[in-house]
Amino acid sequence: MDDKIVIPYSRQHITKADIRAVARALEGERITQGKTLEEFERALAKKVGARYCVAFSSGTAALHGAYFAAGIGKGNEVIVPAITFAATANTALYLGAKPVFADVELATGLMSVKDAARKITRRTKAIVPVDYAGRPADLTACKALAKKHNIILIEDAAQSLGARYRGKPVGAQADMTMFSFHPVKSITTGEGGAVATNSKTFYERMRMFRTHGIIKESRLLAKKNAGGWHQEMHALGFNYRLTDIQAALGLSQLARLSKNVAKRRTLVRRYDALLSGVPGLILPQGDSRGNRSAWHLYTLRVSDARKRREVFDLLHAAGIGAQVHHIPVYLHPYYQRLGYKKGLCPNAEAFYARELSIPLHPTLTTKEQDSVVSALRKIMAS
Numbered sequence: 001m002d003d004k005i006v007i008p009y010s011r012q013h014i015t016k017a018d019i020r021a022v023a024r025a026l027e028g029e030r031i032t033q034g035k036t037l038e039e040f041e042r043a044l045a046k047k048v049g050a051r052y053c054v055a056f057s058s059g060t061a062a063l064h065g066a067y068f069a070a071g072i073g074k075g076n077e078v079i080v081p082a083i084t085f086a087a088t089a090n091t092a093l094y095l096g097a098k099p100v101f102a103d104v105e106l107a108t109g110l111m112s113v114k115d116a117a118r119k120i121t122r123r124t125k126a127i128v129p130v131d132y133a134g135r136p137a138d139l140t141a142c143k144a145l146a147k148k149h150n151i152i153l154i155e156d157a158a159q160s161l162g163a164r165y166r167g168k169p170v171g172a173q174a175d176m177t178m179f180s181f182h183p184v185k186s187i188t189t190g191e192g193g194a195v196a197t198n199s200k201t202f203y204e205r206m207r208m209f210r211t212h213g214i215i216k217e218s219r220l221l222a223k224k225n226a227g228g229w230h231q232e233m234h235a236l237g238f239n240y241r242l243t244d245i246q247a248a249l250g251l252s253q254l255a256r257l258s259k260n261v262a263k264r265r266t267l268v269r270r271y272d273a274l275l276s277g278v279p280g281l282i283l284p285q286g287d288s289r290g291n292r293s294a295w296h297l298y299t300l301r302v303s304d305a306r307k308r309r310e311v312f313d314l315l316h317a318a319g320i321g322a323q324v325h326h327i328p329v330y331l332h333p334y335y336q337r338l339g340y341k342k343g344l345c346p347n348a349e350a351f352y353a354r355e356l357s358i359p360l361h362p363t364l365t366t367k368e369q370d371s372v373v374s375a376l377r378k379i380m381a382s
Contacts, residue, residue, distance in 0.1 A: 005316065005321040006319035007320050007321060007359050008321040008359060009322060009323040009358065009361075010360065010361040011183070011184065011361055011363065012184065013188075013362050021251065022248050022252075024248065025245045025249075026245060028244065030244060031245050032241060032243040032244055034244040035244075036244035036247045040055060040242075040248075040250045040254070041054065041055050041247075044194055044196065044254060045196055047169065047171075047257065048169045048170065048171025048177070048196050049172040050172040050196035050197060050198055051197070051200075052202075052203035053194050053197075054197075054203060054210065055189075055192065055193070055247065055250075056192065056193045056240045056241075057240045057241060057242055058192060059158045059178060059179070059180030059181070059192070060091065061240035062178045062179070062180070062193030062194055062240075063156065064091045064095075064238070064240070065209045065240060066202075066206065067092060067126070068205065068206070068235075069202040069206045070176070070202070072125045074095075074097065075096075075097075076098070076123055076125035076126075077099075077121060077123045077125065078097050079127045080111075080128045081101070081111035082101040082103060082329060082330060082344070082345040082348035083130070083325075083326055083328060083348050084156065084326060084329060085158070085326055086326075086332060088130055089101070089329045089330075100119050101328070101345055102116040102345070103345035103346065103347045103348055104132075104345065104351055106347050106350065106351055108132065108135060108284075109133065110130070110132050110135060110137050110138065111129045111137055111138075113129075113138055120151070124149065124151050125152065126151055126152040126153070127151055128154045129153075129156065130156040131156065131157045131158075131160035131294075132299075133296055133299045133357075134160045134163055134294035134295045134296035134297065135291075136165040136291055139153075139173045139174065143174070146175075152176075154176045154177075155174035155176070156178055157170050157178060158178060158182075159185065159297070160179075160186075160296065161186040161187065161294060162258065162260070163261075163293055164291065164292040165291055166290045167290045171196045172196060172198060175197065175199065177197070178195050179194050179195075179196070185296065186261060186296065187250060187256070187257055188250075189250040189253070191246075192242050192246050204220070205235075208234060209238065210237065211239070212237045213234055213235035213236050214231050214234075215231065216230075216231045220234075259362075261294050264296075264360060265292075267295075267298075268298060271283075271360075274370075274373045275300075275373060275377075278376070278380050280302060280303045280380045281380060282302075284300070295360065297325055297357045298358055298360040299325065299356070300355070301351070301354040301355055301356065303354070305354050308324075314379045315358075315375060320358070320371070320372050321359060322358055322359075324355055324356060325355060325357050326352070328345060328348045328352055330344055358376065
């Protein structure tokens with residue numbers, strides 16, 4: 001972090017209870033592949049209303065596992081929104097598939113389902129909407145689109161644990177739903193991620209994938225009655241395991257999920273009130289009755305894209321850690337070398353050119369929030 005930043009855009013929230021939970025795990029019989037991990041997976045599945053949950057070493061690893069479970073491979077296409085972190089697209093490339101970028105809605109940054117529909121081909125294997133900034137994607141429309149074309153729906157909910165869609169927790173509406181536990185997310189395990197699903201087939205494939213593609217369950221073995229030591233590698237998997245140390249932290253954090261998200265929502269309402277009517281700023285859309293964001297980010301837009309850089313720099317000069325989320329993935333140099341061209345998703349490029357995230361996290365104080373608002377008002381007035 002920049003030494004000049006006094007108020008970061010986000011930070012982890014670790015309590016003494018978290019530290020005690022981790023210490024107990026360190027004193028346990030197994031610090032990896034143990035019972036604490038299984039307990040965390042069961043608790044998370046219950047929290048989001050899913051039958052199964054598989055934890056991974058990162059959100060990216062979790063996406064990789066979900067894509068593998070979906071059977072994505074060489075020759076397939078995966079539709080992802082242009083506004084997302086690179087991992088949503090990268091994991092398709094890991095498996096030899098091609099990311100196809102859908103444009104976004106200017107008002108929210110969420111994937112345009114209409115544009116996604118236009119880009120479906122016979123090679124499309126999955127559609128992966130992203131819950132940008134913690135706001136659930138249009139899952140009803142996405143489910144209908146996936147069903148119409150017989151493709152798999154994977155929700156990238158890295159930013160939306162604790163959100164609600166049509167009154168229900170995000171986590172069980174898609175074929176698979178991925179969460180991230182990076183330190184700035186709704187809960188953290190340091191690094192980590194998980195996939196929730198109601199499919200036993202997907203669940204078993206992901207469990208196999210995260211442990212080198214190796215299985216030990218006797219009913220799944222090709223060679224029966226080979227001995228208690230016997231195990232078999234059925235796919236080229238990875239070591240994507242989450243440790244019991246991390247799972248212990250996740251369990252402790254999960255107990256505070258509702259409280260943390262509620263604090264974010266309180267801060268959002270306060271930002272809305274304090275920044276309403278400030279010339280040159282477009283505030284994010286609020287929650288609807290049934291759909292409630294987890295408010296991972298408070299995403300402003302600067303009306304004049306030419307001034308976004310100046311606003312960003314002046315906020316940083318004032319010690320306020322503003323950030324921008326996210327550059328359209330296909331504009332990264334790596335994707336440009338793959339042949340993706342600027343202009344592919346006009347709305348995404350227009351949204352990115354104006355977007356600015358200001359500090360929002362459960363430990364942000366009202367005094368700090370007042371400082372952010374005061375600095376932003378002063379900058380916009382000048």
